[in-house]
Amino acid sequence: MHWSELAIELTLMPLVAFIVGLFMVLMMRKIAARLQRRVGPPLLQPLYDIVKLFSKQTQTSHGLLHEIGIVMAVGGYVAAETLLPVPGMNGVAEKGGMITLLYLTMIPSLGMALGVGQCANPNGSIGISRALTAMLAYDIPFVIVIAGVAMHFGTTNLVDVVAQQQAGGIGSWGATQMPLLALAGLFALQGMLGKQPFEIYVAPAEIATGPMVEMGGKFLGGLFVMQCFQLYTAAVLYVTLFLGGGENWITFLGKSFAVLVIPMSIAFLFPRYRTEDMITMLWKWPVVLGLIGLVFVGS
Amino acid sequence: MGNANPAGLGPASPLGGIRPIGQAGDMLMLASLDALMLVALAGIPLSALLAGHRLGRWLLVTLYVAQLGLLVTLAPDTTAHSSRLAFSLLGNPIGWQLDALGWYFALVTIGAAGFAAAFAAGEWGEVNGRQGLSLRWLYGGLQINVLAMLLLLSAADFVSLFIGWELTSWAGLILMLLGGGEAIRAGRRYIVYAIAGGMAVFAGLVLTYAAVGSLQFAALQAAAPSLGTGQLWAIVLLFVLGFAVKTGNMPFHLWQAPAYAYSPGPASAFLGSISARMGLFAIALVAFKLIGAVQLDRLVIVPDWVNLRDLLAWAAVFTAILPTFVAMRQNDARLLLGWHGVGQGGYMLLGLVMADSLGSAGGLLHVFNYATYQAILLMAVFAVIHRTGTADLNRLGGLVARMPLSFLAMLIGIIGLAGLPPMNGFVSKWMIYRSLIIEGMPLLFVATVVSTLGTVLSVYKLLHNTFLGQLRLEHEHVREAPWSMTLPMLLLCVVVFVTGVAPGLVLEYVAIVQQTIGLPAVAYTLGGIESPAGTLDMLWISGVLFAGFGIGALLFYLMGGRSKRVHQLDNYAGGHFLTADVRYQYSDNFYAGLMHRIRPWYRDSFAWAESALVSALGAVSTLARGFFEQTNPAHWAMVGTTVVMTWMMWHALV
Numbered sequence: 006m007h008w009s010e011l012a013i014e015l016t017l018m019p020l021v022a023f024i025v026g027l028f029m030v031l032m033m034r035k036i037a038a039r040l041q042r043r044v045g046p047p048l049l050q051p052l053y054d055i056v057k058l059f060s061k062q063t064q065t066s067h068g069l070l071h072e073i074g075i076v077m078a079v080g081g082y083v084a085a086e087t088l089l090p091v092p093g094m095n096g097v098a099e100k101g102g103m104i105t106l107l108y109l110t111m112i113p114s115l116g117m118a119l120g121v122g123q124c125a126n127p128n129g130s131i132g133i134s135r136a137l138t139a140m141l142a143y144d145i146p147f148v149i150v151i152a153g154v155a156m157h158f159g160t161t162n163l164v165d166v167v168a169q170q171q172a173g174g175i176g177s178w179g180a181t182q183m184p185l186l187a188l189a190g191l192f193a194l195q196g197m198l199g200k201q202p203f204e205i206y207v208a209p210a211e212i213a214t215g216p217m218v219e220m221g222g223k224f225l226g227g228l229f230v231m232q233c234f235q236l237y238t239a240a241v242l243y244v245t246l247f248l249g250g251g252e253n254w255i256t257f258l259g260k261s262f263a264v265l266v267i268p269m270s271i272a273f274l275f276p277r278y279r280t281e282d283m284i285t286m287l288w289k290w291p292v293v294l295g296l297i298g299l300v301f302v303g304s
Numbered sequence: 305m306g307n308a309n310p311a312g313l314g315p316a317s318p319l320g321g322i323r324p325i326g327q328a329g330d331m332l333m334l335a336s337l338d339a340l341m342l343v344a345l346a347g348i349p350l351s352a353l354l355a356g357h358r359l360g361r362w363l364l365v366t367l368y369v370a371q372l373g374l375l376v377t378l379a380p381d382t383t384a385h386s387s388r389l390a391f392s393l394l395g396n397p398i399g400w401q402l403d404a405l406g407w408y409f410a411l412v413t414i415g416a417a418g419f420a421a422a423f424a425a426g427e428w429g430e431v432n433g434r435q436g437l438s439l440r441w442l443y444g445g446l447q448i449n450v451l452a453m454l455l456l457l458s459a460a461d462f463v464s465l466f467i468g469w470e471l472t473s474w475a476g477l478i479l480m481l482l483g484g485g486e487a488i489r490a491g492r493r494y495i496v497y498a499i500a501g502g503m504a505v506f507a508g509l510v511l512t513y514a515a516v517g518s519l520q521f522a523a524l525q526a527a528a529p530s531l532g533t534g535q536l537w538a539i540v541l542l543f544v545l546g547f548a549v550k551t552g553n554m555p556f557h558l559w560q561a562p563a564y565a566y567s568p569g570p571a572s573a574f575l576g577s578i579s580a581r582m583g584l585f586a587i588a589l590v591a592f593k594l595i596g597a598v599q600l601d602r603l604v605i606v607p608d609w610v611n612l613r614d615l616l617a618w619a620a621v622f623t624a625i626l627p628t629f630v631a632m633r634q635n636d637a638r639l640l641l642g643w644h645g646v647g648q649g650g651y652m653l654l655g656l657v658m659a660d661s662l663g664s665a666g667g668l669l670h671v672f673n674y675a676t677y678q679a680i681l682l683m684a685v686f687a688v689i690h691r692t693g694t695a696d697l698n699r700l701g702g703l704v705a706r707m708p709l710s711f712l713a714m715l716i717g718i719i720g721l722a723g724l725p726p727m728n729g730f731v732s733k734w735m736i737y738r739s740l741i742i743e744g745m746p747l748l749f750v751a752t753v754v755s756t757l758g759t760v761l762s763v764y765k766l767l768h769n770t771f772l773g774q775l776r777l778e779h780e781h782v783r784e785a786p787w788s789m790t791l792p793m794l795l796l797c798v799v800v801f802v803t804g805v806a807p808g809l810v811l812e813y814v815a816i817v818q819q820t821i822g823l824p825a826v827a828y829t830l831g832g833i834e835s836p837a838g839t840l841d842m843l844w845i846s847g848v849l850f851a852g853f854g855i856g857a858l859l860f861y862l863m864g865g866r867s868k869r870v871h872q873l874d875n876y877a878g879g880h881f882l883t884a885d886v887r888y889q890y891s892d893n894f895y896a897g898l899m900h901r902i903r904p905w906y907r908d909s910f911a912w913a914e915s916a917l918v919s920a921l922g923a924v925s926t927l928a929r930g931f932f933e934q935t936n937p938a939h940w941a942m943v944g945t946t947v948v949m950t951w952m953m954w955h956a957l958v
Contacts, residue, residue, distance in 0.1 A: 015848065015851070019852070019855070058864075059863050059864030059865070060864050060865055061864075061865055062865055063868075064864070064865050064866065064867035064868060065867065065868060065870055066867040066868065066869045066870070067869070067870060067872070067875075068704070068705060068869065068872060070704055070772075072860060072861075072867065075856070075860055076853055076856040076857045076860050077853060077856065078856070079852075079855070079856035079859060079860070080849070080852035080853035080854070080855060080856030080857070081849070081852060081853075081856075082852070083851075083852035083855050083856060084845075084848040084849040084851065084852030084853075085852075087848045087852075088845075088848070097841075097844045097845070097848055099839060100831075100839060100840070100841035100844040100845060101839075101840065101841070101844075101845050102838040102839070102840070104734055104737050104738065104741075104838075105725065105734065105840060105845060108723070108724050108725055108730060108734075109724075109725055109845070109849070111724055111760065112724060112725070112849070115719075115724065115760075115764075118764055118768075119715075119767075119772070122767070122768045122771075122772030122773060123704060123772055124875075125701075125702055125772070125773050125774045125775070125872065125875050125889075126875060127773075127774075127888045127889065127890040130768060130772075130773055130889075130890035130891075131890050133764070133768070134765075134890070134894050134895055134896070134897075135897060137760065137761045137764055137895070138761070138895055138897050138898045140757065140760070140761075141757045141758065141760075141761060141898065144753070144757050145750070145753070145754060145757070148749070148750050148753040148754075149746070149750050152741055152746035152749050152750055153746065155741045155838075156741060156744060156746055159742075159837060160836075160837045160838050161738060161741065161837065161838030162837070162838045162839070165838075222864070222865060222867065223860065223863070223864040223865065223867070224867075226864065227856075227859070227860055230859070279897065280897035280898075281897040281898065281900045281901045284897070284898065284901045285901060299746050299747075302746075
């Protein structure tokens with residue numbers, strides 16, 4: 006591949022991810038609104054929110070690390086998007102693979118944790134302790150899923166995983182071949198996105214006592230951008246592992262949005278779990294499902 | 305690059321034993337190993353002489369640079385460099401030679417000692433020397449350890465191996481006892497374990513001699529395929545168990561963390577980063593180079609299902625998991641790191657026993673990577689102790705603005721320890737993960753990731769409780785550690801980063817080590833691993849990561865309003881304005897929710913088993929002492945003799 010083509014791909018991939026992510030945030034709010042019999046926000050509301058947050062007059066920084074934390078949170082995802090193959094663009098996906106992607110997506114969380122830690126607010130620190138505990142809870146079933154998928158397709162290269170599924174049609178999709186792992190993956194997704202019943206570590210309803218307590222203005226704006234990337238990454242990764250990736254942009258986006266409808270619909274029907282109950286829940290059901298799924302992959 | 309077989313290397317010698325000396329090149333090399341040993345030996349009296357003065361200590365640092373230089377002239381290939389040092393025991397020639405395996409571990413050993421020596425050379429030595437720490441013993445002990453390890457690493461037969469093994473064990477004790485107080489109790493516990501391990505190694509040696517009739521490595525190498533399964537079981541188990549005591553593998557893990565943690569700073573950094581790896585070296589040598597993976601697979605526990613390597617892999621993975629979660633509970637930063645050291649040893653053994661090209665390379669690479677970031681982390685903790693006087697994670701916090709360089713060092717260190725890109729810890733762990741998946745061991749893979757996730761939690765706690773959160777008022781005027789302490793840390797950070805972005809630099813040597821011990825060499829590139837089942841190119845990964853950070857920075861700093869920085873002590877918590885003298889740092893029981901869930905799983909069964917064993921031994925020794933303190937031992941002797949004679953007569957008659 007010519008370097009200019011690669012440069013274009015590396016620029017486009019995060020950009021598309023951000024724009025699609027904005028619409029995913031919009032969809033999430035629309036679903037919430039409909040379930041609560043409201044109209045919901047207009048089309049460009051997520052963008053307006055980001056612009057508003059960035060242009061606030063009061064922007065309180067608690068030090069350099071507070072700022073760098075936001076830079077890492079956004080930058081880590083910008084980098085991660087180039088490892089996630091989309092129709093027509095592979096970026097540097099073949100230089101890493103799914104394990105690398107899994108670990109790369111921990112960088113934004115680390116950045117956020119550093120930023121919150123610098124703020125010296127005990128509520129922020131408690132929030133991070135919960136967020137990291139939650140990560141330990143949802144990543145274990147998710148890693149079982151990754152192991153099963155990698156073994157099934159005989160590779161950790163996401164480009165190959167997509168190619169194999171597209172060559173074989175729906176019958177060869179991860180979800181058809183490994184339904185139990187796909188189900189376990191959905192559970193993990195719910196935790197990964199921090200949606201109800203697992204949203205206590207984000208504490209969106211009690212912002213003054215959650216991890217976001219010291220985040221105002223563009224600090225919160227940066228985390229909003231991060232959320233767009235996060236929704237996109239989780240959905241696209243799931244589509245890549247289980248739903249055959251994207252043959253073209255229409256089916257690709259269709260699948261990605263459809264995947265997110267499930268956790269979002271569940272989210273607004275459920276109350277919340279405490280972090281430790283989240284551990285019990287995620288270490289029990291998806292792990293058992295995933296392990297049974299692994300047995301099928303292995304045999 | 306991109307070549308599995310670095311230029312000019314032939315296949316590994318099947319015997320790899322002592323090579324005939326005679327070529328001019330060999331003579332030169334031979335002189336180098338002897339020169340290295342001599343410099344290391346000379347370093348001991350020089351340490352006693354010079355360590356009292358600042359300039360003298362820096363001279364001792366240059367002595368390590370010289371040792372490193374001499375080692376580099378021995379650049380490894382698949383042949384071994386012999387030493388003139390040799391004698392004969394019971395007709396067995398005893399000698400020393402350094403092959404690529406020993407060279408690789410020696411590189412880390414001398415490097416770690418050099419950095420530790422530099423860390424203590426300036427203000428640290430000055431201050432601690434005034435407070436009564438014997439710098440002569442510290443520097444002398446460091447050099448004795450290096451020499452002992454060199455002797456072990458260049459062992460050419462079982463006698464020199466055993467000599468090196470024992471010297472290393474006892475040399476470690478010198479550094480441990482320097483700490484005083486807690487350290488003495490930890491050191492005593494260590495030496496009991498070390499002696500038990502040494503006895504197992506000695507028993508293995510005797511058994512090998514009985515089975516093979518020689519103490520030469522080559523003899524066991526040649527005889528291994530024809531050994532009976534029972535003999536092989538006994539030899540392998542004795543050696544591996546003996547060596548595993550040193551690596552702190554479960555169930556021998558209890559001694560390590562306190563023994564390393566309570567040593568004085570530089571000694572702790574040295575011991576923590578390399579000492580336990582001598583056990584891994586010995587396992588690689590005896591189990592893989594001499595006996596071989598093929599022979600190991602004859603040791604089947606359940607036919608077609610579990611063999612010795614599986615058992616070791618599971619022992620290794622439990623060693624990776626449990627100590628990690630023990631580390632998470634620690635409130636002393638040194639102990640936290642000590643426990644992680646035990647856990648990281650599990651990754652190395654796991655990678656090695658995979659015995660494939662990728663996994664074993666990952667395990668061996670992890671030795672280097674771990675040593676670099678563990679040294680940074682321990683140095684950073686001791687820098688904090690130097691300035692604040694404590695490593696108690698509940699009595700620190702908010703030091704990031706006071707000690708930014710130490711913070712940066714610890715940050716890079718924890719990214720390495722947690723195994724996140726772009727630091728070197730990620731690469732070696734990635735290789736182990738990939739190997740486990742491709743070799744069809746998903747459960748082991750999941751288990752290693754559980755350990756890694758636990759590490760992420762634990763190291764964030766370390767960083768947060770030390771450098772983030774609320775600054776205590778008494779630390780308001782704390783200064784950054786002096787350059788003599790920050791410079792070694794930052795240099796090591798460069799190593800951690802560069803070998804993370806370009807792991808091929810180290811993999812070049814790892815591939816040679818693999819060939820030396822009879823394992824398939826890894827197919828590496830400068831940026832990582834080339835493989836049809838999934839490539840890793842850290843040059844690209846790091847490139848996009850930093851480009852991403854760049855974009856993030858542009859977005860943050862160029863767009864939107866200007867942010868206004870407030871003073872570090874200007875805080876409010878949940879709407880309550882607080883003054884700086886109110887302590888509200890969230891540090892104790894940091895992962896309360898998680899601990900609430902997993903606490904019932906901690907039963908301290910190993911500590912219980914250890915104390916039960918100690919009590920049982922105590923009872924036996926009390927009985928024995930009771931016997932000897934009898935007023936009339938002759939009475940018992942007579943009874944005993946009568947019993948034996950009756951038994952003999954009975955046999956003679958029947």
